[in-house]
Structures are given as C-alpha cells and as structure tokens.
Amino acid sequence: MIRLFGPPHSVDTDASSERLPDKVFALISLIVLRFQGAASRGPLAEALWEDRDTDAARANLRYVLSQLKGWQERHRLTLLKWDASRVWRDENCVPSDLDQLLAAEPASDSERLQELTNLYRGDLLEGCNFGPMLDGWLGAKREELRDHFLDLVLPISGMAGSRALPLLRRLSADLPEDERVERALLLNISLTKPMRATEQEFRRFSDTLRREIGSEPSLELRMFASSLGTTPELRPASQSQIATGPMRKKPNLPRLLILPPITDDGRNRTADRVAASLVDDVTFGLCRLRSFSVIAPHTARMISRGALNHSPPPQADYVLFTRLLPDAGDGEYRFGFSLARSDTSEVLVGDQLRFTLEQLPARHADLSRLVTSIVASEIEKTELAAFRLGNDPTAYVYYLLGQERLRMVDLPDLRAARRAFRHALSAEPKFAPAMSMVARTLSLEWLVIDRGDDSLLAEASRLARRAIEEDPLDPSGYRELGNAALYSHDLEASLEYSTEARARAPHHADVLLDHADSLVHYGRYLDAKTAMDEAFELNPLAPDEYRWVAATVRFFLRDFQGALDYGLSMENPDPFGRQIATSAHLIGDLDTAKYWRERTMERHPDFRVADWGKIVPLRNAADKQFVEDAMRSAGFP
Numbered sequence: 001m002i003r004l005f006g007p008p009h010s011v012d013t014d015a016s017s018e019r020l021p022d023k024v025f026a027l028i029s030l031i032v033l034r035f036q037g038a039a040s041r042g043p044l045a046e047a048l049w050e051d052r053d054t055d056a057a058r059a060n061l062r063y064v065l066s067q068l069k070g071w072q073e074r075h076r077l078t079l080l081k082w083d084a085s086r087v088w089r090d091e092n093c094v095p096s097d098l099d100q101l102l103a104a105e106p107a108s109d110s111e112r113l114q115e116l117t118n119l120y121r122g123d124l125l126e127g128c129n130f131g132p133m134l135d136g137w138l139g140a141k142r143e144e145l146r147d148h149f150l151d152l153v154l155p156i157s158g159m160a161g162s163r164a165l166p167l168l169r170r171l172s173a174d175l176p177e178d179e180r181v182e183r184a185l186l187l188n189i190s191l192t193k194p195m196r197a198t199e200q201e202f203r204r205f206s207d208t209l210r211r212e213i214g215s216e217p218s219l220e221l222r223m224f225a226s227s228l229g230t231t232p233e234l235r236p237a238s239q240s241q242i243a244t245g246p247m248r249k250k251p252n253l254p255r256l257l258i259l260p261p262i263t264d265d266g267r268n269r270t271a272d273r274v275a276a277s278l279v280d281d282v283t284f285g286l287c288r289l290r291s292f293s294v295i296a297p298h299t300a301r302m303i304s305r306g307a308l309n310h311s312p313p314p315q316a317d318y319v320l321f322t323r324l325l326p327d328a329g330d331g332e333y334r335f336g337f338s339l340a341r342s343d344t345s346e347v348l349v350g351d352q353l354r355f356t357l358e359q360l361p362a363r364h365a366d367l368s369r370l371v372t373s374i375v376a377s378e379i380e381k382t383e384l385a386a387f388r389l390g391n392d393p394t395a396y397v398y399y400l401l402g403q404e405r406l407r408m409v410d411l412p413d414l415r416a417a418r419r420a421f422r423h424a425l426s427a428e429p430k431f432a433p434a435m436s437m438v439a440r441t442l443s444l445e446w447l448v449i450d451r452g453d454d455s456l457l458a459e460a461s462r463l464a465r466r467a468i469e470e471d472p473l474d475p476s477g478y479r480e481l482g483n484a485a486l487y488s489h490d491l492e493a494s495l496e497y498s499t500e501a502r503a504r505a506p507h508h509a510d511v512l513l514d515h516a517d518s519l520v521h522y523g524r525y526l527d528a529k530t531a532m533d534e535a536f537e538l539n540p541l542a543p544d545e546y547r548w549v550a551a552t553v554r555f556f557l558r559d560f561q562g563a564l565d566y567g568l569s570m571e572n573p574d575p576f577g578r579q580i581a582t583s584a585h586l587i588g589d590l591d592t593a594k595y596w597r598e599r600t601m602e603r604h605p606d607f608r609v610a611d612w613g614k615i616v617p618l619r620n621a622a623d624k625q626f627v628e629d630a631m632r633s634a635g636f637p
Contacts, residue, residue: 006122158187436476
C-alpha cells in the first residue's frame with residue numbers, strides 16, 4: 001500500500017526501505033484528488049513546480065518519472081503509469097491509503113474503527129513543503145480529509161468502549177479545540193470511566209479553550225456535558241422535562257400553533273380587537289422568519305373557539321397561548337402570553353405586556369416584535385437542548401448549529417457552518433433560509449481567502465436565486481444575491497438586492513447588516529452608519545461580521561480609533577488584521593500596527609496591496625486609493 005497520510009510517506013514492500021522523493025507522493029495525491037485519476041503532463045508539472053517556467057517544469061517531471069521508473073522496475077510494483085502526454089493511475093496500480101479512505105463507509109464496530117485508524121495516521125503528506133500554491137491546496141485538502149475521517153469514526157467512537165479511547169485521545173491532541181472530537185471523547189469516557197473522569201475531561205477542554213483562544217465551550221457542548229451528569233451548574237432547569245419528551249422521528253421544521261385570546265364578556269370590543277391585532281402581527285412576524293412553520297390563523301381561531309367539528313386537530317410541536325387581562329380601573333391592560341411544548345406540556349416562557357389604549361398606536365409594533373423575538377428565541381433554545389440531550393438533529397437544529405458557527409468569520413468556521421446548512425437541506429430540500437446561508441458561507445469564504453474565485457460567487461448567486469424561487473417573501477435570498485453581486489463588483493445590483501431584502505424585513509438585524517455593507521461599498525457611509533446603529537440595537541451581542549462592517553464604516557468616515565476598537569473587539573480579529581494594522585498606524589499606535597501587520601503577513605505571506613485593489617469593489621476611486629496608500633504606509637507590500 002502507498003502511505004500518503006502522516007510521516008513518513010512510503011510504500012509497503014518486502015524489499016529494501018528505499019525512499020522515493022516527496023514529489024512522487026505529491027504526484028499521486030494530485031492525480032487522485034485534483035485530476036480524478038489522470039492528468040496531462042503540462043498541468044501536473046505546473047502544479048508541482050509552480051515557480052518554474054513550463055519547459056523547466058516539464059523537465060523536472062521527466063526526471064522524477066525516470067526515478068520512479070527505476071524504482072518500479074526494481075520492486076516490480078506499479079504506483080503510476082505514464083506515456084508521452086499524460087500520467088494516470090488505474091486498478092493495476094498499488095492502492096493507497098488515500099484511495100481507501102475516500103471509498104470507506106462510516107465505521108460500524110470497533111474492528112472497522114481500528115482499520116480506519118490504521119489508514120489515517122496523520123495529515124496528508126504531513127511535514128512536506130513544496131511551494132505557496134501547492135502548499136495552500138494541500139492545506140485545504142488536509143482539512144477536508146481530516147473532516148472526512150472524523151465523519152467516518154466519530155459516530156461510533158464515542159460508544160466503542162475503551163478500544164476507541166486511544167484514538168480519541170490522539171484526535172484531541174491533534175485538534176485540541178474541536179468540539180466534535182470532545183463530544184465523542186466525553187461520551188466514551190462517561191461509558192468507560194468513573195463520572196469524575198468525565199468531569200475532569202470537560203474542565204480540561206474548557207481550560208484549553210480559555211487559554212488558547214479566550215473562548216468558552218459552545219452552549220451545545222455544555223448542555224451535552226450536562227446530560228452526561230457533569231458540572232451540575234450547567235444543567236438546564238427544565239432538563240428532566242425536556243428529556244422525557246419523545247424523540248422527533250421526522251427531520252422537519254418545528255410547527256407552532258398560536259391560539260388567539262378568547263373574548264370573555266365583550267365589555268371592551270376595542271381592547272379585544274387590539275389583542276387580536278397583536279396576535280396577528282406576532283403570527284406574521286414568526287411566519288416571516290421562515291425557520292419554522294406556523295399553523296394558519298383561521299385554523300388557530302377555530303381551535304380556540306372549539307369549532308373543529310369532526311376535523312382532527314393539527315399536530316404542533318409548540319403552542320403559544322395568549323390572553324387579554326382587562327382594565328382593572330387604572331386604564332391599563334395586560335396582554336399575557338405563554339409558550340408551551342406540546343409533548344411535555346412544559347411552559348417554556350411566559351410574560352405580560354402592559355399598555356393603555358392611548359399608548360398602543362406608538363407601542364404596537366414594538367410589542368409585537370418583542371413577543372416574536374421571545375417566542376423565536378425560546379423555540380431555538382428548546383430545539384437545541386433536545387438535540388444536546390440525545391435527540392436526532394432536525395433540519396432546524398442543523399440550521400441553528402450552522403448559525404452558531406458563523407459567529408466568527410474564519411475559514412474553518414465557514415466550512416463547518418456550510419456542512420451544517422447542507423445537512424439541513426438534506427433533511428428539508430426546500431428550506432430556503434438554509435439555501436441562503438450556504439450562499440452566504442460561499443461569499444464570505446471568497447472574502448476571507450482574498451481570491452477572485454468567481455466559482456464561489458457564481459454558486460452563491462445560484463443558491464440565492466433558488467432560495468427566492470422557493471420563498472419569494474423571505475429576505476434571505478435577496479440578501480445573499482446582494483452579497484454575491486457586491487463581490488462581483490456589480491455595486492448597483494448589490495444595493496438594489498439589499499434594498500429589496502430590507503423592504504421585506506425592515507427590522508431584521510442581519511438584513512440591516514448587509515444593507516449597510518452594500519451602502520459602504522457604494523460610498524454612502526453615513527447611511528451605512530445609520531443602518532449599522534439600527535442593527536446593533538436589534539442585535540447588541542452581535543457576531544464578528546457586524547464588527548467587521550462597523551469598523552469598515554468608521555474607517556471610511558475617518559474615525560480610525562473607532563475602526564480599531566471595533567476590529568479588536570472581534571472574537572477572532574485575525575481575518576480583519578490588515579484593517580486593524582492600518583487603523584492603528586493612522587492614529588500613531590505603531591506597536592499595535594507592527595504586531596498586526598506581522599501577524600497578518602504570517603497568515604497571508606502572498607498578500608499584495610495591488611491585488612487587494614483588484615478584488616475589493618469600491619465605487620469611489622479616491623476612497624480605494626486612500627485605503628491602498630494607507631495600507632502601504634502601514635508597511636504592507
């Protein structure tokens with residue numbers, strides 16, 4: 001077998017341990033992963049010797065193949081085949097661990113788990129360095145293959161007993177911040193060791209996150225650890241009730257029934273109409289979220305009046321009860337609501353909103369938005385809690401998990417979020433918000449990797465249009481069309497699409513964020529600042545993407561201190577490092593500027609200001625020149 005995973009790279013033979021050049025193993029990896037089994041000599045040579053001219057690269061390829069020919073003749077083994085024009089692998093070639101891992105099914109028992117572990121001994125071509133472009137490609141493939149291996153082994157490893165523990169310990173050492181690995185490790189330890197060991201492992205992982213990245217375990221992992229009996233203070237108050245609910249069998253979206261208040265004695269028809277109007281607004285607001293389904297108001301009213309006749313009541317996962325408590329003589333009414341989980345009858349949240357009829361015209365919209373926000377948030381928390389306590393993930397849960405990974409704008413998080421959203425679409429193929437969010441991860445990846453890779457934006461645009469076809473009223477599709485148009489340098493279309501999205505959801509914080517982003521690139525900086533201020537009011541604990549746009553707005557308004565403050569407040573400031581360094585330089589904070597310039601160039605050694613100018617769209621040429629001059633003055637090449 002050809003060993004491509006981990007060091008050293010080798011071929012299992014009965015003969016001498018004669019080593020082959022690393023370029024041979026790189027050739028095999030390229031043919032398997034990039035060229036699907038066969039490639040012309042020219043593209044192969046250019047991929048392997050990226051800094052050489054074409055003739056020199058072809059000569060180098062001929063030399064490597066001549067070395068391989070002698071090795072194959074001596075060992076009577078065929079790793080590659082070639083002729084004057086191309087190189088390929090077929091069924092007569094020695095198989096590789098890479099071939100076998102790509103063809104593998106998820107492990108179903110501890111024996112198969114061990115076989116997969118023996119295949120994947122470490123990263124692809126671990127320790128090899130070739131050139132910037134090939135190393136960058138290898139880095140992305142290593143991440144994909146690592147994720148593929150985890151998908152194969154993690155589902156069974158948590159329950160495979162003590163035989164799987166060494167593998168999980170190794171994965172935890174290699175991926176010390178990966179919560180998927182930690183989840184499987186916690187489960188395995190809880191089944192094979194005393195409870196004290198599970199608690200110690202969770203605290204060790206928590207300490208590692210705090211020390212290495214200044215973060216806490218996600219709510220998902222904390223709840224999972226709690227379900228194993230660790231750390232009592234992490235237990236949710238309603239855990240026992242939630243855990244007794246039946247597991248969801250169908251991977252659909254949660255269904256909500258909103259029961260309007262029953263009028264008692266009709267003493268105040270105006271107040272009754274007010275309550276009904278509030279309920280209608282809340283229903284409309286929840287319908288617009290598109291992330292769960294709401295039973296039609298007419299059916300809800302019929303249920304409330306007990307007038308279903310012989311029709312069966314619709315199945316609902318959650319029921320929102322509403323009531324109007326009448327004027328007690330002080331001129332004040334109370335609109336009460338409570339959300340219950342239907343399978344356990346557990347009341348998840350309840351509250352009362354007070355108002356007078358005179359106040360209502362001014363407060364009506366705020367009251368309905370508040371109820372909508374509380375209800376949506378509680379359904380989100382409950383669905384995630386049910387998943388963390390062992391229930392199968394639904395499309396909605398995958399959608400929420402994807403949203404959670406988008407708190408930070410970095411490549412691993414973007415790709416993890418995309419996988420979650422694709423899982424949601426596998427369960428619900430017409431789930432428009434998930435389509436839109438896959439599109440979003442593609443546009444953000446284009447931005448993070450600093451490449452004009454049009455295929456990412458083209459796919460983002462295609463998915464956004466599909467989302468609009470599935471749900472024309474949902475703002476998300478227009479929002480992502482605007483993003484894709486923005487990075488494709490179509491600023492007019494970007495602003496048009498983001499304005500369409502905002503018209504459909506004028507109080508949606510994420511929509512306001514993207515409208516602000518379009519306004520920035522269009523050169524309307526004060527309008528962008530107003531939109532961002534509104535977005536932060538609606539989402540005060542916003543993720544990094546908000547701070548990225550807010551910092552950009554401040555930069556173009558020449559508020560460099562404000563831009564620096566927003567950039568440094570990000571959970572993961574690294575993707576924004578150039579702007580942080582430039583802002584610090586412009587206010588004279590040379591130490592901060594130097595630190596972030598060097599840190600950014602370590603992450604992106606090939607960055608050039610001139611390349612940035614070709615990629616980033618700005619309507620105002622003077623502003624683009626200002627940014628380029630500022631980055632050069634901060635020391636960027």
